Amino acid sequence: MKFSTGNLKQISLGIWLILLISSIPLFVPPASEPKSNQIIRIMTYNIHQFYVADYVSTTEKTGRYVFEELLKVIEAANPDIIGLQENEGLRLSSGNQNGVLWLAEKLGMHYYYGPPTSAQIYGEAILSKWPIKEQEWKQLPSPEGIERGIARVVIDSPFGELLVFNTHFEIDRFKTAQREQANFVVEYVGGQKAIVLGDFNTRADQNDEAYHILYSAFTYGLVEAGFHPNATIGFSSPATDPTHKIDYIWLTRGHWTAVPNSYKTYGNPDASDHLGVLIELEMKQ
Amino acid sequence: MSEIELAPTFRVAFLTLLFIILFNRFVSMVFVLNFTTQGVNFTMGFAILVLSAISIWIYGKCDFCKNHFRSLWFLTIGLTGIASIPNAMISALSAALALQIVGILITETFDIASPETKWGLGLAPLANYLIYLILGQTYLFGTIEGYVLLFSLFIFGLVLGRSVERQENTELESIIRTYPYMTLLLLVLGIPSFVVTWSIDRGIIGASRLSLDVFVALTTLSMTTGILLALNQDWNQESAKWFLIYAIGSLLSFIDILFIGTVPFLSAGVATFSVLASIYSAPTRPGQGSSSMLFAVQLLSLLFVVLYVVAGNWAFVPSIFGVMSHGLAGVHLFLVLMLHIGVNGYYWRLTS
Numbered sequence: 001m002k003f004s005t006g007n008l009k010q011i012s013l014g015i016w017l018i019l020l021i022s023s024i025p026l027f028v029p030p031a032s033e034p035k036s037n038q039i040i041r042i043m044t045y046n047i048h049q050f051y052v053a054d055y056v057s058t059t060e061k062t063g064r065y066v067f068e069e070l071l072k073v074i075e076a077a078n079p080d081i082i083g084l085q086e087n088e089g090l091r092l093s094s095g096n097q098n099g100v101l102w103l104a105e106k107l108g109m110h111y112y113y114g115p116p117t118s119a120q121i122y123g124e125a126i127l128s129k130w131p132i133k134e135q136e137w138k139q140l141p142s143p144e145g146i147e148r149g150i151a152r153v154v155i156d157s158p159f160g161e162l163l164v165f166n167t168h169f170e171i172d173r174f175k176t177a178q179r180e181q182a183n184f185v186v187e188y189v190g191g192q193k194a195i196v197l198g199d200f201n202t203r204a205d206q207n208d209e210a211y212h213i214l215y216s217a218f219t220y221g222l223v224e225a226g227f228h229p230n231a232t233i234g235f236s237s238p239a240t241d242p243t244h245k246i247d248y249i250w251l252t253r254g255h256w257t258a259v260p261n262s263y264k265t266y267g268n269p270d271a272s273d274h275l276g277v278l279i280e281l282e283m284k285q
Numbered sequence: 286m287s288e289i290e291l292a293p294t295f296r297v298a299f300l301t302l303l304f305i306i307l308f309n310r311f312v313s314m315v316f317v318l319n320f321t322t323q324g325v326n327f328t329m330g331f332a333i334l335v336l337s338a339i340s341i342w343i344y345g346k347c348d349f350c351k352n353h354f355r356s357l358w359f360l361t362i363g364l365t366g367i368a369s370i371p372n373a374m375i376s377a378l379s380a381a382l383a384l385q386i387v388g389i390l391i392t393e394t395f396d397i398a399s400p401e402t403k404w405g406l407g408l409a410p411l412a413n414y415l416i417y418l419i420l421g422q423t424y425l426f427g428t429i430e431g432y433v434l435l436f437s438l439f440i441f442g443l444v445l446g447r448s449v450e451r452q453e454n455t456e457l458e459s460i461i462r463t464y465p466y467m468t469l470l471l472l473v474l475g476i477p478s479f480v481v482t483w484s485i486d487r488g489i490i491g492a493s494r495l496s497l498d499v500f501v502a503l504t505t506l507s508m509t510t511g512i513l514l515a516l517n518q519d520w521n522q523e524s525a526k527w528f529l530i531y532a533i534g535s536l537l538s539f540i541d542i543l544f545i546g547t548v549p550f551l552s553a554g555v556a557t558f559s560v561l562a563s564i565y566s567a568p569t570r571p572g573q574g575s576s577s578m579l580f581a582v583q584l585l586s587l588l589f590v591v592l593y594v595v596a597g598n599w600a601f602v603p604s605i606f607g608v609m610s611h612g613l614a615g616v617h618l619f620l621v622l623m624l625h626i627g628v629n630g631y632y633w634r635l636t637s
Contacts, residue, residue, distance in 0.1 A: 013513070015411045018418075050427070051317060058326060063317035063373035065427040090482045092471070093316035093594050095309055098422035098478040101497055105421055113497055117482040118543070120597045120614050137486065146600045171322055 297405020
């Protein structure tokens with residue numbers, strides 16, 4: 001079949017128009033959900049670069065993407081604010097996919113992407129049901145291991161401005177980096193009223209110095225919700241058989257009241273190698 | 286107004302798209318096979334399986350293969366289907382094998398001198414943007430909708446394959462000159478969201494206030510405009526001056542996208558136009574492409590891709606790769622552009 005270049009120009013123009021029309025829904029901001037109660041739900045979740053966490057032999061790895069599974073977990077938890085870690089999908093190794101945008105659109109939430117892809121950090125995004133007024137990220141000190149970051153947002157909620165941080169510390173074997181990163185976070189948050197979310201890769205049962213730095217500076221959400229810090233509640237890793245806590249919600253001291261027994265985990269191994277951790281906080285309008 | 290054949294145009298677009306899809310799948314599955322903080326394993330070696338220069342050379346000597354050219358087209362679609370199954374090892378190997386055959390198909394289908402190839406090369410990224418927009422910036426293997434779209438592409442590919450025929454005068458020049466371009470589509474220019482997330486928070490005016498999806502939309506439209514501008518030119522400018530202009534345009538726009546971030550969504554459009562224009566406007570030099578040259582271009586492209594991927598995980602790979610890649614992801618992307626300019630500049634030099 002022969003076409004004139006004019007026909008192909010029309011086809012190209014057609015594709016362009018489709019692209020333009022397809023872009024329009026993106027401009028529609030998600031609606032802010034009016035709160036009918038005085039409780040907000042805060043969650044932290046390491047989403048393992050959108051891959052299912054199949055820790056099996058090389059021949060059995062599936063490499064299956066888990067966008068739908070993650071969406072189900074988050075929908076079930078129904079957080080008002082969620083901090084994601086390992087959300088950097090715009091890498092060729094992750095299939096060049098903007099999962100943060102996809103999740104935010106599906107959940108009807110505002111979002112801050114966190115460190116840019118060029119920073120080559122695994123990602124710390126923050127999603128919120130309410131508009132994000134301010135946003136920034138900083139690189140954490142990384143004397144060993146890879147680059148790590150922390151995202152900071154100010155959220156315009158019906159209860160006033162909420163300051164939220166989200167971070168992802170260095171892995172277990174780099175203790176020096178963890179310690180410096182914990183000190184940095186404590187200093188960065190300062191005396192402000194804030195919520196600090198993240199995968200801190202640091203454990204109380206190993207007597208990690210970074211854990212003690214954080215525990216000394218902030219109130220552990222688990223404790224604020226009425227549990228003993230060593231309670232088995234809040235085990236988030238590995239998702240197949242959660243035996244330890246590395247994902248935490250920290251609250252600045254004296255600023256927050258948690259709903260009793262509201263510290264919970266959500267998720268399953270089909271969604272991530274971590275479970276998400278959630279807390280409910282009582283708010284005054 | 287010149288006339289062009291629709292089917293060959295779509296075949297070029299389809300093969301370019303297939304290259305992007307398969308390479309994307311291959312790299313992500315090899316990454317999954319090595320996705321651990323304990324270091325890499327033997328599957329990293331699979332990387333060399335995507336170099337199709339040797340297969341193309343063998344194909345050139347194989348009359349039986351040439352007589353079954355159409356079968357290779359359908360085999361590629363079948364292998365792409367296998368590459369979509371949830372088993373990283375099988376998926377990676379199938380994608381690599383399919384990429385080998387895609388290389389052969391490109392050699393037998395692309396004719397850089399023809400308007401069909403030029404239009405096909407321009408339509409492919411448009412189709413890729415469309416995929417991203419339909420899937421909400423995820424890709425074909427990410428969601429159920431993605432698999433439905435992939436299946437639709439297979440149907441389209443099967444229809445196109447029914448009338449596929451070998452070219453009478455096969456030249457390696459076409460694949461040599463377009464390989465870096467396809468790699469740029471795979472890494473940067475085929476993904477509107479990439480340009481945005483790479484550059485956001487790097488100082489652009491208003492970036493902290495505008496929503497990410499506004500930037501994605503702007504970038505998509507800018508890139509599409511760049512492609513349409515390139516497609517609408519009358520390319521008979523056999524002058525080195527124009528090549529230099531396009532080379533400088535692509536270099537400056539990539540510098541902005543990768544290292545500065547002043548107006549990345551506009552630079553993406555300029556980059557897409559300039560990169561395509563440098564292919565479209567260059568004269569052809571039949572007989573000036575060799576298997577060894579193709580191998581060198583593919584090897585360099587692969588090296589930059591590997592180093593770019595490793596840059597994000599440098600602490601968990603052997604130290605030599607870590608040192609070569611740490612903090613240099615943008616540089617490796619830039620080197621692919623340099624390769625593109627170098628390869629097409631080589632053909633300009635032959636003319637002048």
